[in-house]
Amino acid sequence: GKVAKGWEKKADKKIEHAAVLGAGIMGGGIAYQSAFKGTPIKMKDINQDGLDLGLSEANKLLAKRVAKGRMTPAKMGDVLNSIDPTLTYAGFEDVDIVVEAVVENEKVKGIVLAETEKNIDKDAVLASNTSTISITRLAENLERPENFCGMHFFNPVHAMPLVEVIRGEKTSDNAIARTVAYANKMGKKAVVVNDCPGFLVNRVLFPYFGGFNALLRDGADFQAIDKVMERFGWPMGPAYLMDVVGIDTGVHAANVMAEGFPDRMQPDFKSATEVMFELERYGQKNGKGFYEYV
Ligand code: NAD
Structure with a gap:
């Protein structure tokens, strides 16, 4: 580019x-x-x-x-x-x-x-x-x-x-x-x-979300991950970011990335984010995602 x-x-x-x-x-x-x-x-x-x-x-x-x-x-x-x-x-x-x-x-x-x-x-x-x-x-x-x-x-x-x-x-x-x-x-x-799936920023961001989901699969706690990433210096951690983005949008986008880059995006296991989607926890837009919003 x-x-x-x-x-x-x-x-x-x-x-x-x-x-x-x-x-x-x-x-x-x-x-x-x-x-x-x-x-x-x-x-x-x-x-x-x-x-x-x-x-x-x-x-x-x-x-x-x-x-x-x-x-x-x-x-x-x-x-x-x-x-x-x-x-x-x-x-x-x-x-x-x-x-x-x-x-x-x-x-x-x-x-x-x-x-x-x-x-x-x-x-x-x-x-x-x-x-x-x-x-x-x-x-x-x-x-x-x-x-x-x-x-x-x-x-x-x-x-x-x-x-x-x-x-x-x-x-x-x-x-x-x-x-x-x-x-x-x-x-x-x-x-x-x-042009390519995810353009530039999301080609960097989605492997990061993939890493986040893999950590959860390995038993890590999402709030602990968020806290660590904030201390690392990012404005927010990946779970909170998913809630801001919208979990429905995040899951649809992740599927497009997995189809576009099957070797890199690890589509072969169900992620915590997909589970949130199935539970209709769409993030801030409907008041509940990884976190709850009142
Ligand atoms: P959203 O769910 O908040 O809003 C989508 C809106 O589109 C809804 O109000 C819905 O009623 C409306 N809509 C559906 N079909 C329509 C139609 N035929 N004509 C007119 N309106 C229609 O979604 P969003 O987060 O605003 O995402 C919208 C787009 O922006 C998506 O392509 C998404 O990938 C992209 N995007 C989202 C983010 C993010 O962080 N949420 C960031 C960058 C890009």
Whole structure:
């Protein structure tokens, strides 16, 4: 991969209006960050509850800034007004970029991306926030794969500086350049990487989760592992991180990594994380994962 130096200058057009699909942990965060940094954004989900959750997260983050005196209430109102929640594709023909952030499931993403492509301008960029699924494979669902790339944010979006911009086999330079420019406008640091399951960061992170699960299988205690990794200097240990990520998302992503790198990802035993998933302990999003949240 290459760092994104110089890419922004190659963009022939600025991103002025955006849209995000999915108002979950990531979609809500992307909407907030885009609006906060001055790009109005439509936020589409399939149910009202999802939209309400995405909006309330944005509200909380903005209220914190106001409470600290770092933003006026009027500005907070403006930012909130530039997030447009919707259950339909109305107005999508006017956006310059759509970032897809629905569930980590290749089939669902394929359907959603194909449907979205029919509702946007022929020139608009379509990007996926997938954690692990190959951009080239997702592009097979599309009529304009040259306009499609990965735009992979990290959680929590407002706090994590990195964005991976992923180049699929058919992605054009222009799509990459515009996406890098949008990432910069959102206050992020972009890195342009080539396509493969997990891109760059998750190729480092998932073997780490694999090591964590192997330790649990050997009888270690998850809280003890977390404490040790914190003392090692990481902001949080692997069990807590899984709860933040979402255990459902983590398990789906781990399966994609195991399929992509069967020699390295040890898919041949049931992990503690999968057991959590079967128990419907999805992490912070539903109040219980490795830890419990009240
Ligand atoms: P989430 O479960 O919090 O949210 C997913 C949202 O998508 C839900 O609100 C759901 O209602 C909505 N949705 C489902 N189908 C839809 C459709 N057809 N149209 C519109 N909305 C739809 O998941 P998340 O953690 O936000 O993950 C979203 C994506 O971001 C996944 O691809 C995931 O791998 C990726 N990602 C997640 C993290 C993380 O730490 N959670 C980090 C980076 C990337």
